[in-house]
Structure formats: structure tokens, C-alpha cells
Amino acid sequence: MSARPLCLRLTRHNRNSVAALLAVLERELGTTPPAILLAQHPSEIPARALVAYSFMTPHADAVGTEVATLRDTHPAALFVAGGPHPSGDPPGTLAMGFHWVAIGEAGKTFARFVRDVTSGNLPPAGLLPTQPAVDLDRYDPWPASGRLFAQVELTRGCPIGCAFCQTPALFGRRPRHRSLTSLERILRTSVESGHRFTRFVAPDAFTYGSRDGRTPNPEAVRNLLVMARRCGLEKVFLGSFPSEVRPESATPEMLRIVRDLCDNRNLSVGLQSGSDDMLRRLHRGHTVKQGVEAVEHMVRAGFAPRVDFIFGLPGETDEDRRDTRDLIEHLTFTWGVRVHAHVFTPLPGTPLWKATPSPVDAATKDLVEALRGRGLATGHPTDPDRLAPHLVRMTRRGRLLSD
Numbered sequence: 016m017s018a019r020p021l022c023l024r025l026t027r028h029n030r031n032s033v034a035a036l037l038a039v040l041e042r043e044l045g046t047t048p049p050a051i052l053l054a055q056h057p058s059e060i061p062a063r064a065l066v067a068y069s070f071m072t073p074h075a076d077a078v079g080t081e082v083a084t085l086r087d088t089h090p091a092a093l094f095v096a097g098g099p100h101p102s103g104d105p106p107g108t109l110a111m112g113f114h115w116v117a118i119g120e121a122g123k124t125f126a127r128f129v130r131d132v133t134s135g136n137l138p139p140a141g142l143l144p145t146q147p148a149v150d151l152d153r154y155d156p157w158p159a160s161g162r163l164f165a166q167v168e169l170t171r172g173c174p175i176g177c178a179f180c181q182t183p184a185l186f187g188r189r190p191r192h193r194s195l196t197s198l199e200r201i202l203r204t205s206v207e208s209g210h211r212f213t214r215f216v217a218p219d220a221f222t223y224g225s226r227d228g229r230t231p232n233p234e235a236v237r238n239l240l241v242m243a244r245r246c247g248l249e250k251v252f253l254g255s256f257p258s259e260v261r262p263e264s265a266t267p268e269m270l271r272i273v274r275d276l277c278d279n280r281n282l283s284v285g286l287q288s289g290s291d292d293m294l295r296r297l298h299r300g301h302t303v304k305q306g307v308e309a310v311e312h313m314v315r316a317g318f319a320p321r322v323d324f325i326f327g328l329p330g331e332t333d334e335d336r337r338d339t340r341d342l343i344e345h346l347t348f349t350w351g352v353r354v355h356a357h358v359f360t361p362l363p364g365t366p367l368w369k370a371t372p373s374p375v376d377a378a379t380k381d382l383v384e385a386l387r388g389r390g391l392a393t394g395h396p397t398d399p400d401r402l403a404p405h406l407v408r409m410t411r412r413g414r415l416l417s418d
Contacts, residue, residue: 330373
């Protein structure tokens, strides 16, 4: 029987993850890798493939439905899952119909698994051995074959430990930075292949090169951006979506560096709540005052801040909601910022995984909708009302099991 191919399920939500996984497999599988296919639609999946999925919690129900269908139509196929949701809820992911779950980062461990399965050596179903934290310099952010191109990940790991965030559980709390030497090689290759635009991503874009992941390192960021220009990049973005900047990192010095050496004139900054009490409960590590000062610094430096707020947070009181509305009104009226409204989603592997979302009051909904009408807000604050039935449905289907 011929070797089993590996098929990576590619969606618009996991493109960067699949690109990084391809880079790992190219590096670790050597000169005689198995056939690796990309499927943008279930109909493109071969009958006997090892099918790999990487997905986040908002997409888990759709993935579960797709896999259940494929288990019927592709009885000879095998299924493995990794990424944020499977890493946080391995039992629920196995119950969705996957044969194996890979927890955490991809590296040599996952490559060995792929080699074994595609050559006919099947390990026992269940959880795969955990990959130790990888050296970012070992793997490029995209495959050398050029099959996919992606953003450039600068840093993994975050020391803050926000109660709603999966990053520390996935990548640890010790920051690991890609070295300038590695980045220069990557960016020169990018330019040579015709890609002269790059977007750097990190848990906090302004702490690249920081030993503790909390204290900005202006020299490291300046060296990074000067090097990127020297490599021939025509467009360089740092601190804009999908990356972000923590409020305490947005110092005047850092903002001058980014303004002078980057092309983006907007920055994403996470404030999340206008209540200091709620920020403490979320373990955010900053105050409302620091958030306001960050916005002021950004605007004075010539940037348009996009400020993230989370609505429907567990345990939110009427006073918390009022404080958040007051802050939003101040920031939009005084500084003209744009608000991005996020719905609180309990994510597996986080301290708030089993927490119940709070209802969003009418006054908050009305405020955000009014700002949307003026072009000062994006996102939908009414989504928490629809979130609970979605989670209940997933639980009933056995797709949310982790304690």
C-alpha cells in the first residue's frame, strides 16, 4: 500500500499557523518527506490522508461538525488536531472525533509523529508527547518552498498571565525572541522572493528583545526596524492588528522609534475595561490611568489608537460597566480613538475557562452602536447574548470537556 499523505486543513483563520507548521515539517522531515497537501475545502481531502487541523475555540463547533462528516465519508482517514483550542481542551477535542491531539508548539515531536503515521506506524490514539519550548531561530515563519507566506513572529511567551488569555498556557511565561541574525536572513529571503511588505507580531510588540517581557527595549526595537529597512522592505508594520501594544509599553521614546521607522499610523492597545477593580481581577498588570496615558502618548506622537475592550466579563458589576462606558466616552470624545468591541469568550486552559459571561446592559450596547454609526467602533457587543447557547450546544455534543 502506498504511503499515507499528510493533508493540512487550511482556512482563513489558521493560515499563519499552517505556514509555521509547514516550515517545521520542511526542516525536520529532511529530503524525503511524505506528500504534504493543503486542503482549502473538505472535498480536497484524500481518502486515506492523515488530516491535521489547527483551530481556535470560536471555530471548534464548525470543525467538529466537519470532522464528524469526514469520519463518515472518509473512513480510512486519520485525524490529528493542534493549536489553541485542542491544547486547552484535549478531552473535548478527542471527543470531536480526532484520533490524536498535539498540545502546545509544533517541533521535532510532531514531525516524528507525522513520519510514523504516514509510513504506517500508528501510535496509540490519544494525546501526543508534549514538545518542549522551541528555539524560534530553528524555524522560519513560513516554508522555504514558498507555498504559504505569513506574518513574522518576533516573540513567543508572555509573563503577564491575563486571566482570559491562552498565550501563557500555550507558550509559557518566559518570552523567547527571534534573533536579529535570524530575522535578517528571513527578511532578505522575503525581499528576494518579491515580498516587500511585512507585519511583525508579538504578545506586546514594543517588548521585542526585552529580558523580562515587560520592560520595553528601545535599542532592540530600533535595531530590528533599521535592519528591516536595510533588507529592502518597503512596508513595515509593528504594533498594529493582529499584534498589539500593552499600555505601559507605549512610552514616548518607543512611539518616536516606531513613527520614524514603520509605515503604520495606527496602533492596537488593549485596555479591556474601564474599571481598575476589574483589571486587577483579570491580572492585566496595568491601571486605567496607564491606559489613558498610553492613548494620549500615541495620539501626540501621530498615531490613531485602536483600543480593545471586552464586554460581558465574568463578575462585571453595574459600576464596572459604568466605568467602562465613561472611559470609552472620554477616549472617543477627547482623543478620537476607535474602539474595538470584543465579546468575552471562555477559552480552555485559562483561569476563566469555566466562568459565566455577564450580560451586556442596554446602555453599553447603545453606546457602542452609536459609536459604530460614527465610525468610532467596530465589533458587536450583543454577541455575549448568543454565546451561551453556542457553548451549551458544544457541551451537549461532547466538544467541551476540559475541567
